[in-house]
Amino acid sequence: xxxxxxxxxxxxxxxxxxxxxxxNGEKLYGYKGDTLASALLANNIHLVGxxxxxxxxxxxxxxxSEEPNAIVQIGNDPSxxxxxxxATEIELYEGLEAFSQNCWPNVKFDIGGINNLLSxxxxxxxxxxxxxxxxxxxxxxxxxxxxxxxLGKSPTKPDPDxxxxxxxxxxxxxxxxxxxGIMAAKLSAENNNETLLLDxxxxxxxxxxxxxxxxxxxxxxxxNYWLEKEIKNIKNIKNLTIKTRTSLxxxxxxxxxxxxxxxxxxxxxxxxxGKIRQRLxxxxxxxxxxxxxxxxxxxxxxxxxxPGIMLxxxxxxxxxxxGVKAGKEITLFTNNDSAYETAISLKKSGxxxxxIIDIRDKSSSKIVKEVExxxxxxxxxxxxxxxxxxxxxxxxxxxxxxxxxxxxIGKKIKLKTDCLGISGGWTPxxxxxxxxxxxxxFRSDDNVFFTRQE
Amino acid sequence: xxxxxxxxxxxxxxxxxxxxxxxxxVRPKQPTELSDDEWAKFLFMRKNIKGIQFERWNHSHGCRKxxxxxxxxxxxxxxxxxxxxxxxxxxx
Amino acid sequence: xxxxxxxVQDSKSxxxxxxxxxEPILKINLRSNKREFSTKIGKLLxxxxxxxxxxxxxxxxxxxxxxxxxxxxxxxxxxxxYEQQNLLEENLFNNISNTNQGSVTNVTDHWVMINLKGSKIxxxxxxxxxxxxxxxxxxxxxxxxxxxxxTDVILHNIDDNNLNLFVRRxxxxxxxxxxxxxxxxx
Numbered sequence: 001x002x003x004x005x006x007x008x009x010x011x012x013x014x015x016x017x018x019x020x021x022x023x024n025g026e027k028l029y030g031y032k033g034d035t036l037a038s039a040l041l042a043n044n045i046h047l048v049g050x051x052x053x054x055x056x057x058x059x060x061x062x063x064x065s066e067e068p069n070a071i072v073q074i075g076n077d078p079s080x081x082x083x084x085x086x087a088t089e090i091e092l093y094e095g096l097e098a099f100s101q102n103c104w105p106n107v108k109f110d111i112g113g114i115n116n117l118l119s120x121x122x123x124x125x126x127x128x129x130x131x132x133x134x135x136x137x138x139x140x141x142x143x144x145x146x147x148x149x150x151l152g153k154s155p156t157k158p159d160p161d162x163x164x165x166x167x168x169x170x171x172x173x174x175x176x177x178x179x180x181g182i183m184a185a186k187l188s189a190e191n192n193n194e195t196l197l198l199d200x201x202x203x204x205x206x207x208x209x210x211x212x213x214x215x216x217x218x219x220x221x222x223x224n225y226w227l228e229k230e231i232k233n234i235k236n237i238k239n240l241t242i243k244t245r246t247s248l249x250x251x252x253x254x255x256x257x258x259x260x261x262x263x264x265x266x267x268x269x270x271x272x273x274g275k276i277r278q279r280l281x282x283x284x285x286x287x288x289x290x291x292x293x294x295x296x297x298x299x300x301x302x303x304x305x306x307p308g309i310m311l312x313x314x315x316x317x318x319x320x321x322x323g324v325k326a327g328k329e330i331t332l333f334t335n336n337d338s339a340y341e342t343a344i345s346l347k348k349s350g351x352x353x354x355x356i357i358d359i360r361d362k363s364s365s366k367i368v369k370e371v372e373x374x375x376x377x378x379x380x381x382x383x384x385x386x387x388x389x390x391x392x393x394x395x396x397x398x399x400x401x402x403x404x405x406x407x408x409i410g411k412k413i414k415l416k417t418d419c420l421g422i423s424g425g426w427t428p429x430x431x432x433x434x435x436x437x438x439x440x441x442f443r444s445d446d447n448v449f450f451t452r453q454e
Numbered sequence: 455x456x457x458x459x460x461x462x463x464x465x466x467x468x469x470x471x472x473x474x475x476x477x478x479x480v481r482p483k484q485p486t487e488l489s490d491d492e493w494a495k496f497l498f499m500r501k502n503i504k505g506i507q508f509e510r511w512n513h514s515h516g517c518r519k520x521x522x523x524x525x526x527x528x529x530x531x532x533x534x535x536x537x538x539x540x541x542x543x544x545x546x
Numbered sequence: 547x548x549x550x551x552x553x554v555q556d557s558k559s560x561x562x563x564x565x566x567x568x569e570p571i572l573k574i575n576l577r578s579n580k581r582e583f584s585t586k587i588g589k590l591l592x593x594x595x596x597x598x599x600x601x602x603x604x605x606x607x608x609x610x611x612x613x614x615x616x617x618x619x620x621x622x623x624x625x626x627x628y629e630q631q632n633l634l635e636e637n638l639f640n641n642i643s644n645t646n647q648g649s650v651t652n653v654t655d656h657w658v659m660i661n662l663k664g665s666k667i668x669x670x671x672x673x674x675x676x677x678x679x680x681x682x683x684x685x686x687x688x689x690x691x692x693x694x695x696x697t698d699v700i701l702h703n704i705d706d707n708n709l710n711l712f713v714r715r716x717x718x719x720x721x722x723x724x725x726x727x728x729x730x731x732x
Contacts, residue, residue, distance in 0.1 A: 463599055463600060463691070466677070470676070470692060470693060516691045517599075517614035518614060519614055519615070
């Protein structure tokens with residue numbers, strides 16, 4: 001484990017318990033409390049997989065259940081192997097074995113990568129049109145096509161694990177244990193409602209629990225300390241049941257919801273023996289409160305899919321929650337103020353910020369002023385036009401935006417960086433709401449689709 | 455999966471019930487006088503509406519009683535439940 | 547097999563949960579929609595069939611459970627001999643069936659009664675029953691007919707954390723094994 005990518009004091013990571021794990025056969029180390037993603041980043045590994053069609057290198061992009069890239073195969077036991085697990089979701093345990101998917105012979109050198117060079121010849125629908133003729137050749141094509149289909153490998157032997165079910169009836173179900181979920185659950189339970197609070201992470205608190213920025217305060221304390229106290233208090237409320245490591249999977253009619261509780265997936269194989277692995281909760285709630293928060297949007301530019309390009313909020317979580325620096329020379333690209341939070345967090349932990357590239361003309365918010373004090377170079381009204389680096393981002397090219405914002409002017413500036421944080425604003429997680437039949441409407445103040453009240 | 459308010463037992467999960475198809479189908483008084491077409495129509499032809507539908511349900515894993523349900527098939531909303539022999543609460 | 551002749555002799559314990567088959571217990575199914583039926587039963591067994599849904603009434607010897615507006619299940623609270631059973635059945639038959647007041651069916655061998663005791667029983671039931679036990683739990687004497695592990699059951703709350711479960715004999719072994727299997731993880 002690369003010590004220089006870790007910051008020392010952190011209450012969420014137990015740095016006294018070192019865990020060993022294997023990624024693509026290489027023995028690595030992390031700490032108790034890490035996810036596979038944070039442990040890989042601490043070992044300076046960004047490249048974890050390959051894209052499906054062109055086999056382009058893929059790195060860790062986010063820090064939670066929204067992860068699109070860092071999808072791995074866990075274990076290689078033919079009865080227990082688990083395909084398509086998000087590295088950002090699986091908690092590290094002693095002896096974890098993970099493998100990259102969709103690459104051969106290995107993730108660093110992938111024969112399939114040739115598809116990327118041939119991409120002009122492989123338009124959308126190529127497979128369907130090309131392999132139809134001559135008809136008798138299908139049996140020859142089939143072998144290769146079957147081999148390139150799908151991502152992970154399914155287990156080939158019966159599942160020896162034990163799974164459990166539970167029907168649960170409650171007055172109020174609160175989905176999401178962030179600050180608003182916690183306050184909603186507290187209010188509801190204190191008003192004599194049987195309340196169930198669910199969160200998919202191992203601890204409550206969402207993004208607020210590691211929010212240590214001076215600009216965010218409640219009762220003149222940092223929001224993380226304030227929320228910590230609240231969490232301690234709600235654990236004593238009689239009507240409130242709290243379930244962590246439980247993710248809601250479906251929202252059916254008549255408030256019938258299905259949730260999956262992970263009971264042993266974070267334990268080492270020895271500790272799992274004889275225990276139930278997962279429990280399916282079949283919840284019937286009178287009222288459901290969806291407090292799932294929001295996810296950051298990426299920004300669009302040429303080659304924005306290289307390993308080392310992450311959401312700026314993910315970089316913030318990796319540094320503030322896991323104590324892991326996502327890079328040594330970090331650049332941020334944004335169209336809003338939230339990337340500046342990341343900049344402050346990085347600065348506090350002593351990470352070098354190359355520069356911040358902002359599409360806007362200027363911003364006069366408090367948090368931007370705070371960043372300006374730190375002498376960080378901000379390129380106002382600039383945009384990224386291209387990136388370089390095959391297995392990890394190495395350079396970015398930026399240009400100034402024209403006055404109307406439709407084109408670029410001036411000279412290309414080339415900046416060296418090993419990690420790029422992007423922030424394109426926030427999208428509310430309305431998935432459960434729409435699944436239950438809710439309708440959305442566009443809110444132009446902050447350019448998001450928001451829930452529409454009937 | 456919806457909840458049905460059984461007129462005898464109270465609110466129960468749908469799994470306890472079985473559906474008996476369309477309600478209020480009157481058996482012809484003289485089946486022998488019907489043509490094959492008319493008889494087949496009575497036996498097999500059922501409305502399959504998108505919207506408000508009158509249905510028979512049986513609380514098969516509870517009190518085993520039959521009753522009628524007025525259900526909107528487009529969103530599974532149950533508008534009324536009434537016992538066998540009672541008048542439908544909404545004008546048909 | 548759980549049966550009138552070959553019952554499960556030993557009770558099983560899993561932490562705070564004890565389950566045991568109770569036998570031989572008389573069980574009689576009654577059906578009637580006649581008005582005098584209630585008073586007749588009252589006279590014969592000194593117990594009135596409950597009218598309110600999902601309830602029961604008990605005296606020292608018998609419990610009578612509401613199953614449907616015109617159907618009840620009587621069972622004896624204590625073990626009872628074959629001879630006594632036959633006597634009671636005959637008595638009810640002569641007074642109710644023969645006088646056209648309703649029907650009397652001896653279902654002693656049809657239902658198997660399992661007693662569940664302990665603070666974990668509702669955790670066990672919620673593993674496989676969609677029924678909301680909130681009110682059932684609170685009210686002594688509550689009756690619920692529902693599904694448990696896809697099997698029809700009748701549940702009778704006889705005391706706090708103590709209930710009798712009736713299951714059809716042919717399903718009883720399956721359910722017994724399921725309960726034993728599930729209770730390991732409570």
